[in-house]
Amino acid sequence: MKVVTISRPAEVRGGLRRRGGFAGGLLVVAALWLSPAWAADAWAPGAGWTLVWADEFDGTAIDTDNWTYDLGAGGWGNNEKETYTKENAFLENGTLVIEARKNPDGSYTSSRLKGQGRRSWKYGKVAARIRLPQGQGIWPAFWMLGDTISSVGWPRCGEIDIMEMIGGGENRDDTIYGTLHWEANGTHASYGSGARELPDPQFLYEDYHVFEIEWSEHEVIWKRDAVEYFRTSVDTTLWPTMAEFHAPFFILLNLAVGGNWPGNPDATTVFPQRMAVDWVRVYQTGERPPTVITAPASQTVAAGSGVTLAVTAGGTAPAAYHWRQAGRERAVTAEPQLTIAALGAADAGDYDVVVENALGTATSRVALVGITSTGKVLGTGQELTPVDIRHPNGNVFDQVLLTGAAEAITADAGQVTRTSFIDTDGDIVQVEFSGPGTLSLVLDAPTGPAKAEKYNQDNVSYMKGHAGIVIAGATEQTNVSVFSVGKATAVNQTLFKDGVSYDGVADLAFIAILSSDGKFGGIRAANATFFTDKGHTGIYAPGVEFTGPVFVGDVSAYDHAKPVLVLGSAADVRVAGGDFFQDNGESVQVSGVSQLKFTAGSDSHGRELAAQRNRAVLMQDGQDVTARVVVNP
Known part of the structure; x- marks a missing residue:
């Protein structure tokens, strides 16, 4: 029997809600049979978090004070194949089981539980301990929707996908996803972690794992088994269109069958498929470590003018602000600002601030203070x-x-x-x-x-x-x-x-490199998009030996352009967050590339971009070398 202590829930909303439309939640497959032999639950929420609600699934029936159901078929906006029923969700040995079944007529049934109209929260740590199924066409999900879905619809209500997985073998059964969906300027927007490949294809199926988010006024952090793997900002001072993520959300758990993303089950898919949920918990915190919401802004002013650097911090009220110039402490203030009355040459340079309270510290981005030229x-x-x-x-x-x-x-x-x-x-x-x-x-x-x-x-x-x-x-x-x-x-x-x-x-358009000794250290252009409609586009360095890495982004040739990756030799060549797809059908001319890896990258804001797959033909000296060169096609 699990023992938990629950304080009075915060930000809990009631009211009848109708069924939502499209949902980006995902599911996982493979026959899942419950057993007492699973690893002990050693997960802990961390310091400063107070449990405000939980369902430990220790009763004899699903608690209707916590959950209701989405029922019926119709594809759910994703072309899913299942019909959702109440009967496919039940409690067994202290665990919630959501079971996807294949019927004699070839149809499928499953279940989707939701807290809509029962429980919802604004901000906090939302976690669940889940054992996932595996198999082609299976799509399990642990996710959240905004309370406003009944009045404003999707995606304007906002969606937080805490965990999604699509079954189907290597690189699918061992990969999880975390994503935000919202409305930006009248259209659907989304941003997520991309794929996170785990060490073993059976990893999610063989035992329970804890999937969680930490959601605050300025960011959402995703963790698996207490280890962070992705975070993104929802600060409306930076991203005004993300207001959806500053209102109450409710929780959903479901196991879908088929759909646009996972594809449909095939002959390898074993039914029934089971998603087992040991518990779902929500935590909130009064005492929080500091966070930097808005960093000091760079400024360039005339010599002798005054400058004020200001920071906006979150968390429990900070005890002190440590202002640093070029990494060395310049001043400590009780207020969130530093004023320089008359800027001189010695005052110019990089500044940051370390915000401190009893629970920890947070450091801002660097701001540049300059004298006008x-x-x-x-x-x-x-x-x-x-x-x-x-x-x-x-x-x-x-x-x-x-x-x-x-x-x-x-x-x-x-x-x-x-x-x-x-x-x-x-x-x-x-x-x-x-x-x-x-x-x-x-x-x-x-x-x-x-x-x-x-x-x-x-x-x-x-x-x-x-x-x-x-x-x-x-x-x-x-x-x-x-x-x-x-x-x-x-x-x-x-x-x-x-x-x-x-x-x-x-x-x-391109990067061309000429070396005086036939060698070059390394080039990182993973964030650059090479694009042109004539001539060559890409990296052109014939005869040059690269002793360091070569990171490339998107290479896009249009009209009469020819894409190239011509090097003398390079041992480490990666396409980081980009691809080589050519709209004009041209092949990519390569030279000096023994192997090409497609890996994750990051955009200009430092946010991660998912690894892409090769979609181009690679040619060298008139020969198709795609299969030989590309490591993960």
Whole structure:
């Protein structure tokens, strides 16, 4: 018998709710027979969490004070094949069993339980201990919907998928998903963890595991067996369209059969399939460690002017704010702000703040405090003030703005140099490089430099037009990172800090590398989208040996363009969060690539992108090498 202590529930709402429409929840398959031999339940919620509600399923029947049912068929917006009934959910040996069955006529039945109109909560830790089924076409899910679904519909009500899995063998039975769904500007939006592959294909089937979220006013964190595997912001000061996630939600548990995502059962699928739920619990907390909701903003002002850095923190009221300049403590304040009365040269640089209370600390992103430069854009690139900026990773870098085809810059010895340009869509592409070499821009057009156009600031102009990056005079010590950071909606000369708001993904025509010793350190362009409608697009470095990794993003050729990944040799080549699908049907010309891995990556905001699958034909010297080169096609 499980023993739990429950305090009075918080934010519990009642009221009759009608059945919702589409749901993004998923299920898991494989015959699941209950046994007392499972591993002991050692999970704990962690410090600061108070249990406010639980269903331990220790009775003889499902508690109708906690649960009601979705009933019927119709596909549920996902083309599912089952009919939901009450009879397919029952209690057995202290466990909730949801059983999917195949009937003699070939039809399927299963069950979907929901807390709609019974229990709902705003924020907290929501967890369940579940043993999953496995098999083709089986789709188990532990998820939540907003209380407003009856009045505003889906996806405007919001959806939090705590755990989804689609059965069907290797890379399916051992993979879980966590996702948010909401309405953004009148359309369905979603964002999730992508796939999380587990160590053993039988891992989810052989024993119980705890799936949970920690949901607060500023983020949702996903965990499996108390280990975090994904988080994303729901802070409406950053993402105004995510207001759905700041209202009460109710819990759902279901096991679907078939559908657009998992596909349908086949001859390998064994029925009945069982999803076993040991318990479901909800926790909330009064005392919480600090979190940073809004970080200090970067500012560039005239010398002698005043500057105030401010932070918005969550959690229990902080005891102190530790303000740091270049990683060294400058001041400790009781209020969430630091004021510099008259900015001087010694005050310029990187600032962050460590927010502290009795339960822990949280550190903000870095804000850049700079002194206004009155210089104009120069033909060889403008070095922006301040220089010798210290990055949190320890690198020291300069910022240089390139605005035309003939411009070039050279990295300072011992430093990382950052540069950028804006393409025809107003998107910024940002480059960091270090070591020997000179970086220049070449326009993806035959007519020379594009017109320099002013962009939100009178004394700064930016290049317009897709451009390629050429790196000459490189050696084994040269390293390059390319960031595709999207549209800039607010720009100042602190170009690469919080003074810039980005939206979307920028495009790059190509990267060409010329080495003076036949070697190159490494290139990370996983966030860049290579795109053009003529010439070559991708990375072109014939005869160059890469001693470090080569990370590539999307490579997209349109019209008469030819995609390339031409290297002398490289031992570690990855397509991180991107793919090689070609709209114009061209094959990707590769050279010097012994194997190509498709892995997860991250976007310009640091959020994870799921690993993609190869969708292109790879050719080398006239031969199709796709099967030989691609590790995970």
